[in-house]
Amino acid sequence: MTSKYLKNKYLSIFILLVFLSLKVQTQSNNFKSDRTKFAAINVGLNGLFGGVGSLINKKDNKTNFKTFLNGFYKGAIGGAVTHIGLSMSHLIDSQKNIAYAWPARFVNSMGSSIIQNAADGDRMFERLHFNLFISRLEYYPYQKKFSARLFTSSLYGIAVVGSGNRFDLGKSLKSGVLFFESDGRFENSLGSGRATGQVSSVGMRSDITGDAFYDIFAEEIAHIQQYDRKVVGNSFVSKLDSKWKNNSRFYKKMSKYIYFDLNGPLFWMAYKIADSGKCNYFEQEAVNYSNRRINPCN
Template sequence: MKLPTVHYLGGRYFCNTLCALVLLCAAVGGVKAQTYQSQRMGLAAYNVGINALLGGVGAAINKKPEQTLGNAFLKGLGKGAVGGLLIHQAKAVTYQIYAQEKLGWAWPARITNAIGSSIVQNAAANRGMLDRMHLNLWIVRADYDFKDRQFLLRAVPSTLAGAVYMHKYGSLNFSRSLQTGLFFYDIPSQKLINTTQVGHAVASSIAVGTPDFGEFNYHQVVAHEVMHNLQYEGAVWLNPYFNRIDQPLKERYAWYKTFSRYIYLDFNYLASSPLRLIGTKSPCHLGSFLEKEAQHYAARMYIECQEEYSGIELQNTSGN
């Protein structure tokens, strides 16, 4: 029995409508944010618009021989926009970690983000929107291909490297690692006092000050660091850009094909690095785009440059 195929609604009309929506989102995102709501609309527009564009460009790179460049781009654009909307919703869920004071909310945030990121990656690879889904589980990437009905587990070296690096901040907390689906490290209170760093994130690892150190909002910091994980994992769109290099290598070298079956080499760090440079010359920590976005979603607050990230001193202006 064949699995049902996802069909596009209205063909060309659907693509044109999505194009208009993306342009509208971009226009909204370009308005200077004066309130929490307008800032949220700007970030939502960014997540939908940028993933639509990345999906479209990737699909054009990986277009099928019978496809025109424009057709591939528009289809990728539509799928990428859908994925971007889910990524936005996933980031919004991180606030529940702070609001409910429960680390387990990291799971629905990460699963929703994985679905959205999978759709964007499928778009960039010029596959069907739901052809392949993935979820990162600590050092393992789990993929399921619905088209080929194939399940694949692969180790991710960058995640392992991140986990090893994070040992410098503190000890691994197994209970909180299970609650969040991430390698979770406790930063000792004395180290917090010495460095004033209450949280840190690298790939699928986060480090947060121990809850007994009461001068910062613990769950808000956890939500902020989980947001950084979502930002990192949302950068999977770059891998399909190299499919035309990767596939011939698999066909030519048996060892590389075997290697690729057990090891997943991601380019997430390269893809997210340019975003790290935006706003870094700002006098405040939250002037950086990635920090601003993380704190906005994690705490549902309007972020101004003069604010300083402490996990507690920022005022919630969302009314929630």
């Protein structure tokens, strides 16, 4: 009964989000074709990740085909929800309000949670997560259980964005991400620029003001959402994680308080590969979703 209620409840929320997304998307012709491409990739690729992950973490006697199909459709739904969340990042720019980062990231996290559950071979809403500052918040609807762990990658984000720069508490609380200002450029292994979005932190030059501030802030939030989407790496090593917990009491205890994620290495490798070509997919996607325009290729 509880399982059926949760499915109906979240299906209603999903339909509502689709409606809101369509309302938000006042698309012009110059980026419609790209938006369709990004949506298809989000749905298809995350469906594939969900299917492959469910085979790796197979838990019953179903045929491999049924197991893959079950993971695929859940992963595809998760991909569709992340598409909506990314679309909502444009509200920051259009409404000139960084507080819209909260709902955009929340919806994106819902999609990422579904993708990870699919790849883990679990029920669609087995575990819902949200990365808040330096913590990974997790809620288990079926067990009505809540947990909070240190999100290790967020420490890397702070080191990259916050080192030697000014922390803005007001903007951090308003947006739900750690915000830093600098008088110089932000340097990291993926390049340098006047602004950057890293894991749970956003950094921008202090001379970025007015409409440009919201335009760039929205794009950096989209990059953070892209990062959160790389959750399947942990699912692919889920069995190894369980083995370590069984063999190491120390690792098992630490895992209760610390979330060791593989999002970082996966995103870094994917971005580096994309950056080697004429058009960086992640930059194209982030600008399309957040700013409703096409990002010129290099």
